[in-house]
Amino acid sequence: MKPIAATNPRNRFASSLVEYFDDLPGPEVELSLYEDHTKQVLAENDSPDLGFRYSINPYRGCFHGCAYCLSGETRILMADGATKPLADVQPGDHVVGTARTERSELGRRFVPSLVLDRWATARRAYRLQLDSGDELIASGDHRFLTPHGWRYVIPPGRNKRARLHLQEKDTCLGPGKARLKARGWFKSGPREVSSTIAGSVAAIETLGTILPLFDIATETGDFVANGVVSHNCYARPTHEYLSFGAGTDFERKIVLKPNVAERLREAFEKKSWQGELIMLSGNTDCYQPLENEYRLTRSILEVCAEYRNPVHIITKSALIERDLDLLQKLNADASVGVSISIPFWNADTARKLEPFVTTPARRMKTVERLAAAGISVTVNIAPLILGLADRDVPAILEAAAAAGARGASLIPLRLPGAVKEVFSERLQAGFPLAAEKVLRRTREMRGGKLYDSRFGARMSGEGEMFQTVERLFHTTCQRLGLNRAEGHRGARQNTFRRPTDPGGQLRLF
Numbered sequence: 001m002k003p004i005a006a007t008n009p010r011n012r013f014a015s016s017l018v019e020y021f022d023d024l025p026g027p028e029v030e031l032s033l034y035e036d037h038t039k040q041v042l043a044e045n046d047s048p049d050l051g052f053r054y055s056i057n058p059y060r061g062c063f064h065g066c067a068y069c070l071s072g073e074t075r076i077l078m079a080d081g082a083t084k085p086l087a088d089v090q091p092g093d094h095v096v097g098t099a100r101t102e103r104s105e106l107g108r109r110f111v112p113s114l115v116l117d118r119w120a121t122a123r124r125a126y127r128l129q130l131d132s133g134d135e136l137i138a139s140g141d142h143r144f145l146t147p148h149g150w151r152y153v154i155p156p157g158r159n160k161r162a163r164l165h166l167q168e169k170d171t172c173l174g175p176g177k178a179r180l181k182a183r184g185w186f187k188s189g190p191r192e193v194s195s196t197i198a199g200s201v202a203a204i205e206t207l208g209t210i211l212p213l214f215d216i217a218t219e220t221g222d223f224v225a226n227g228v229v230s231h232n233c234y235a236r237p238t239h240e241y242l243s244f245g246a247g248t249d250f251e252r253k254i255v256l257k258p259n260v261a262e263r264l265r266e267a268f269e270k271k272s273w274q275g276e277l278i279m280l281s282g283n284t285d286c287y288q289p290l291e292n293e294y295r296l297t298r299s300i301l302e303v304c305a306e307y308r309n310p311v312h313i314i315t316k317s318a319l320i321e322r323d324l325d326l327l328q329k330l331n332a333d334a335s336v337g338v339s340i341s342i343p344f345w346n347a348d349t350a351r352k353l354e355p356f357v358t359t360p361a362r363r364m365k366t367v368e369r370l371a372a373a374g375i376s377v378t379v380n381i382a383p384l385i386l387g388l389a390d391r392d393v394p395a396i397l398e399a400a401a402a403a404g405a406r407g408a409s410l411i412p413l414r415l416p417g418a419v420k421e422v423f424s425e426r427l428q429a430g431f432p433l434a435a436e437k438v439l440r441r442t443r444e445m446r447g448g449k450l451y452d453s454r455f456g457a458r459m460s461g462e463g464e465m466f467q468t469v470e471r472l473f474h475t476t477c478q479r480l481g482l483n484r485a486e487g488h489r490g491a492r493q494n495t496f497r498r499p500t501d502p503g504g505q506l507r508l509f
Contacts, residue, residue: 069213071137097220130199174198275496352430371404382411386441
């Protein structure tokens, strides 16, 4: 599979699989696909915060994210003070990582960190040279810690503002290579990262070649490489269930179910299945670019239409327009609903936080085309980012009503686990003047924290600002006729029929 030209390696597409909108560039990367032949196809949800019980994930993984990789010879600081080449570090080892202190947002201290996963890839390589004489071979999207936060090795290409990157004379933090042989690393008490300097950037140069590179996932999300605090990939819980381990990149290891239609048909033939609503999908966008070639989502819709089973779809992709014929058939024989996520209306704002998703205006055109075809469409203002996108709420709702949407929903920003740091860094890169205000508003909405994981709280919010926006949302919906009972209906009941039992008589036993 031939890689395509990249402007931002966060988004990984293969040329034969990509559907481009609005002249969006594709990144340079090779895609690895894995087939899932397990018999289970329906995922059952038991969360009271979600309005569905069953979902199907034809694809596991997505194209957004980074592969933060280093040369296999890079010396990694182990928890006992020894060092080991990165290529030799294994899951279960303990390395030196960092943990935040309460004194400041950037304050950190060294702590032991369990290695959760390790993998290898082939990436374009760059040499980072420090004034101390040390150097690191890394991919362009690897990140190192500085007094001002994490910085990438290089900018992403034409869009220089898309991420913060290292520049000459920037300071890298870490214990430094001279201290890597110290034994009893944690016996003398906490060591503050901010007080240790690994060196300043002397030069960054491309090696002009693709090299085998390695990465690990750790409990703390970082480790010390050649004396410098180095970022690693985040754990992806849903991929852990697939035996990839924590930290495996969604966008580099995509799992697909080639026999999803066959397995769904088998599930529908079981007497226990009563024709409940199915959500597409509970994990990632079922209309991601892979669907353009594999057509797994379409095969699911074909089976649902055959059995007259109700479906609801959540997507950001205009590719759903391809399946209008099936959606109309489902709408006539059972029921189908579509939710299009549009969290921003300003195109520049959307491009900075959703750089590889089609524009809000293009998504609204999809709403219009689905509605014109008689499909029940809602618009999700999700996630709502206070201090940045709350001003867009009336405009999104006005456009949704004009496009023929029957309803709308409002879901506040959720930042579970390591997502907090990812969001904070992208926010700082794209909106440096508004970043602190947005984070402050988010904490106000979450009871002083960036995230509240409690059932009943994680999908809602609190505080004066959120309540004001929520009231604005509801009053605007009422004014525009959105979410009316007659226009925002749920799935019709008892439409399910097996082709082998067209009259539905077997359901009586």
